[in-house]
Amino acid sequence: MNARRTNWAGNITFSAERFHRPASAGELQRLVAGTRRIRALGTGHSFSRIADCPGDLVSVAGLPKVIQIDPGRATVTVSAGLRYGELAGRLNEAGWALRNLGSLPHISVAGACATGTHGSGDANGNLATAVSALELVTADGDIVLLSRDSDAAALAGAVVGLGALGIVTSLTLDLVPAFAIRQYVYQGLPRDQLDEHLESIFASGYSVSLFTDWRGPKIRQVWRKCLAGERDPGLPGPGRWLGAELADGPRHPVPGMSAVHCTEQRGVLGPWQLRLPHFRPEFTPGSGAELQSEYLVPREHAIEALAAVGRIRGRVAPALQISEIRTVAADDLWLSPSYQRPSVAIHFTWIRDPEAVAPALAAIEDQLAPFGARPHWGKLFSVSPAVLGGLYQRLPDFQRLRGEFDPAGKFGNELVDSYVPASR
């Protein structure tokens, strides 16, 4: 039994009657087979009610830890409850890397993949695109293995699965050889430079993030994460780039916050797992005074979409801590917010005040609706099921998959049942 009752941000109190942390696959299988309603809880970093369940919530973090590298296939098979921070150092020691990471290393692999969690980078798909196989416990307690080799279609449906098909116990992830990154932070990029040079700004590093509070005519910070061999902007000079200035010390994305927990900047070369996330693995915030939302728009609409949000900055800024703008490569995962669309992801870290956030969120959704913005599944959103349904071409296929895997709706919850009801 596990005593965790709220999510990381504390804005959701889980409605589950019972919390479980089985120590073996057999225990998990018996639990699933013997209950009417159950869902998996990862590390609880989602802001929406996506992980919630009225019956049983189960964490797979107590199952035996597995990190099994297959050098011949360049893959690693990991236990689903593992956090990226635990995995990444081990991979690097063995000479391997994941292609990308999110901003925080403390989230579980299964939970991140289930919601389409992503980092940044024109050529980098979301974290779920690395999954070549997954094993899950289905409604009757059986263990099912889906792999790219033998069940490519079902896998494409199941990876960003929102926890709705079963309890994932392990995932196999594609690897690349370990690599090194230099991270540079620039300050004060004029907005008109962004409009003019958006493509080259995002192409200026392996992974690029922009941070803005929407208050002024400048983007507050640009974080460029460059491969060791990429054109090096140099340190200490040249200090200026497109009108922005190289920061003279470490920076935190949120104004006024100390950079002590941020990953190393100022161009110091370091291993991928200590540069791609914005925050250091040894700093593990147990909770956070914030809420988050994020919308992925087709890349070709990036400038118009940013301008549309800019037009309502007066309604957004008062509830905002910071916004982050990233790019995500297109993929073929049915419920991925970047499904078949190279995307720009516009993220909002809000103050933890749901009443202040709700109207800002609604205003943003109005502004971004013309661009077919798809919300991040793990963050707050309020678009209607009808609107969201129109944004995902493969939704009917996912609904069929749900019907096949879980005919009695054992893994459903309010959010999943309203946005992706099973076809029966």
Ligand SMILES: Cc1cc2nc3c(=O)[nH]c(=O)nc-3n(C[C@H](O)[C@H](O)[C@H](O)COP(=O)(O)OP(=O)(O)OC[C@H]3O[C@@H](n4cnc5c(N)ncnc54)[C@H](O)[C@@H]3O)c2cc1C
């Ligand atoms: C500080 C912070 C920073 C963040 N940064 C980013 C970022 O850079 N990029 C980004 O895209 N998102 C980001 N997020 C959002 C976060 O990555 C997602 O919400 C992610 O789903 C959280 O993973 P989790 O393990 O906490 O999953 P949970 O929130 O616990 O669960 C999410 C979903 O996964 C399902 N799930 C979890 N484990 C399993 C399993 N074993 N089997 C089946 N289903 C499972 C749950 O049922 C639920 O539907 C951030 C969140 C926070 C709090």
